[in-house]
Amino acid sequence: MIEKTEYRLNQIFTATLNLTGKVGIAGLKMSDIAKEAKIASGTLYIYFKSKEELLNALYYKLQRESAPAIVDTISHLPINIQLYKMWHIALKRLVEDNMRIIFLEQFLISPLISDTNKNLDIKFKNYLKELLDKGKKENLIKDIDSQMLISLIIGFIRTYSTYLVNEKESILTDDLVDKSFALCWQAIEK
């Protein structure tokens, strides 16, 4: 039954992300993942051949779900709007589930990552680079090395979402999304 399998996979992935948020990839144990997912450790091996396969599957899924997924639906819009939409979705999603960043960042350089998954990472950065280059041509964006701009954008959003998640009190309101984007946009606009 597909729904059940999907439910289980979800259970396992959620448990893995939660644990990664607490103990990092270094601290991930199959037995703990099973406990967190409320299943027996043997059950994990019905769904994944090994720990390595489990983590690679999760990495793949997260990459596919992140910002690149909406690229096609917004590529006809003006650049600052595209950036705003991406910012909004990315920040909301990252705050909802900050474990994603931790998992993605740590797994990217872990010894378990597969070659296929390594390449996924590069695609989104290319999209962003093209978007910024276009913005420069249209005189909307500072004529500065794209990598510097990308570092500012990605570094800011990652660090800010991590902060928001770590502070139990703070909730991500639309106001905060808008203010943080304004700060980002002011930094890069011409």
Add this chain to the structure above:
Amino acid sequence: MIEKTEYRLNQIFTATLNLTGKVGIAGLKMSDIAKEAKIASGTLYIYFKSKEELLNALYYKLQRESAPAIVDTISHLPINIQLYKMWHIALKRLVEDNMRIIFLEQFLISPLISDTNKNLDIKFKNYLKELLDKGKKENLIKDIDSQMLISLIIGFIRTYSTYLVNEKESILTDDLVDKSFALCWQAIEK
């Protein structure tokens, strides 16, 4: 003999950082650290009681060497100069040795970190917050939530240094330091 001990500790720490850059904290093995440091694995246990102790000692050392170390020598200067000096030192050091960031970030949430080391992390962020608050009072800096500003600064410098290190060709010239700081300063100045 103190010099020799220091030399060995350095050897071990350097090896650990290099390996962390390659395989993350998740991939660190004592045997590999020993191999990378060109010593026998048993030798590690002459200098450290355990892996846990080794990693905590390294974390402590890195924290103490990073930006906070220069705080006292510059605190009398104007705010934008203080920030520029910190930016310069931090970016140079991070690029020289990007493994530091990876190690610091990953170890901070690993299960091996001690409580003492966890607290170290908080100190620098407090210093930066105070500096920014002062800047706001002096009307130099945008009157925006400090955490948002800090996220932009720290996120940008971390991500940019990581980028510089990963691109074999690119070298961190003074010009790049100045340009990146300019971008950062424009983003936060009033």
Add this chain to the structure above:
DNA sequence: TCAAAACATGAATAAATATTCATATTTTTA
């Protein structure tokens, strides 16, 4: 110069953790 102390080695052992598998339970199908 030589014995004692300190330091270093890496194979052997212990500890931690991934994985298997005999058994039990649930779901599917005819």
Add this chain to the structure above:
DNA sequence: TAAAAATATGAATATTTATTCATGTTTTGA
């Protein structure tokens, strides 16, 4: 509804990796 198939269990086993220790080497100090 009952047998077959699929799914689940967790103690037992295999594997990986940290740590020890008997032995060898270098350094120190009288």
